Amino acid sequence: MKQRTKLSQEQQNAETQQARQPAGREFASVDEMIRFDAAQTVVPPEIAQRLKKSTDSEPLPDRTWWRRFFGGNP
Amino acid sequence: MDDPIQRETERAEPPVLELAPDEFAELYRAHSREIFYLTLRLLGEPHKAEDASHDVFLKAYKKWDDFRGDASPRAWLYRIAINHCINLRQSWHSRNLVSGVDESVWDNATAKADSPLRVLEIKELGDRIQTTLDNLSDEYRLLLLLVADEELSYDEIAVLTRQTADAVRGKLHRARKAFAAHFDKTA
Numbered sequence: 030m031k032q033r034t035k036l037s038q039e040q041q042n043a044e045t046q047q048a049r050q051p052a053g054r055e056f057a058s059v060d061e062m063i064r065f066d067a068a069q070t071v072v073p074p075e076i077a078q079r080l081k082k083s084t085d086s087e088p089l090p091d092r093t094w095w096r097r098f099f100g101g102n103p
Numbered sequence: 104m105d106d107p108i109q110r111e112t113e114r115a116e117p118p119v120l121e122l123a124p125d126e127f128a129e130l131y132r133a134h135s136r137e138i139f140y141l142t143l144r145l146l147g148e149p150h151k152a153e154d155a156s157h158d159v160f161l162k163a164y165k166k167w168d169d170f171r172g173d174a175s176p177r178a179w180l181y182r183i184a185i186n187h188c189i190n191l192r193q194s195w196h197s198r199n200l201v202s203g204v205d206e207s208v209w210d211n212a213t214a215k216a217d218s219p220l221r222v223l224e225i226k227e228l229g230d231r232i233q234t235t236l237d238n239l240s241d242e243y244r245l246l247l248l249l250v251a252d253e254e255l256s257y258d259e260i261a262v263l264t265r266q267t268a269d270a271v272r273g274k275l276h277r278a279r280k281a282f283a284a285h286f287d288k289t290a
Contacts, residue, residue: 059279059286063251066232067140069225072156073149076139077131079157084127084164 131160134177138184141248144236145188155191159184177252178259185245185263192241231289238285243278250275 056062138159143152162183163170170179236244242264249260250271261268 059247059282060251062228062286063232063247064253066225066229067136067251069229070136070140070143072135072139073153076135076153076156076160080131080160080164083157083161087161087165 127164130163130176130180134180135160137177137252137254138180141181141184142188144233144248145185145244146191147233147237151191155184155187159187162187174259174262175254177254178263181249181255181263231286234289235282235285239278239281242274243281246271246275246278247282 056065135156139152139156142155142159143149146152146155159180163180166183170176174182236247239247245264246260249255249263250257255263257268257271261271264271266274
């Protein structure tokens with residue numbers, strides 16, 4: 030039990046250390062800081078849901094150019 | 104002369120647009136984070152960024168045939184997003200509206216899966232970055248946000264911001280210095 034408590038404490042310390050890392054870290058540049066901020070940003074799933082509804086009510090677009098980027102048949 | 108057989112054959116072919124929604128979903132998956140982040144930091148409020156991101160991708164969906172392939176899809180989406188945000192900001196300014204920010208909406212803009220401490224710290228970093236960007240000129244803000252996306256070249260940023268690549272480099276140098284100076288004040 031004691032062993033488990035110790036392990037748990039160590040785990041907690043490690044997790045806390047890991048958790049603190051983002052704010053504690055030093056960024057080498059402004060670009061890196063903004064890049065990190067962007068990477069942490071979660072896109073709200075509501076956008077995709079709304080977009081699905083919106084595109085469902087739209088006529089299908091011309092896909093001519095689309096094929097060039099996704100490797101389909103011209 | 105109109106050939107009814109050919110017409111029937113054409114009708115019988117599988118619709119070429121059938122897969123478009125899947126491909127559009129792939130485009131969204133590949134670029135939605137960058138577009139959402141750009142709109143978030145340009146507009147400063149998550150719910151406005153959510154609306155703007157929806158509108159940007161819907162415009163892209165409607166304007167497929169306007170895209171000539173002379174830029175990457177991401178640069179094209181950025182172009183739509185930048186114009187959309189500029190129009191929104193001009194509209195707000197012209198109406199002289201001051202928007203009250205609901206602080207709780209920021210909670211949805213950070214990684215939900217992370218520990219509370221980490222979320223809090225990331226939120227704090229995001230707040231400081233937003234405050235700093237809000238203190239910069241529109242041009243510096245946009246340049247810094249675009250250059251942070253490593254998939255964009257200086258040439259693409261130059262086209263997006265309607266200037267030469269050399270001008271972009273020069274202004275970025277000053278923009279980074281201005282950002283760093285303002286960021287220190289937000290501590």
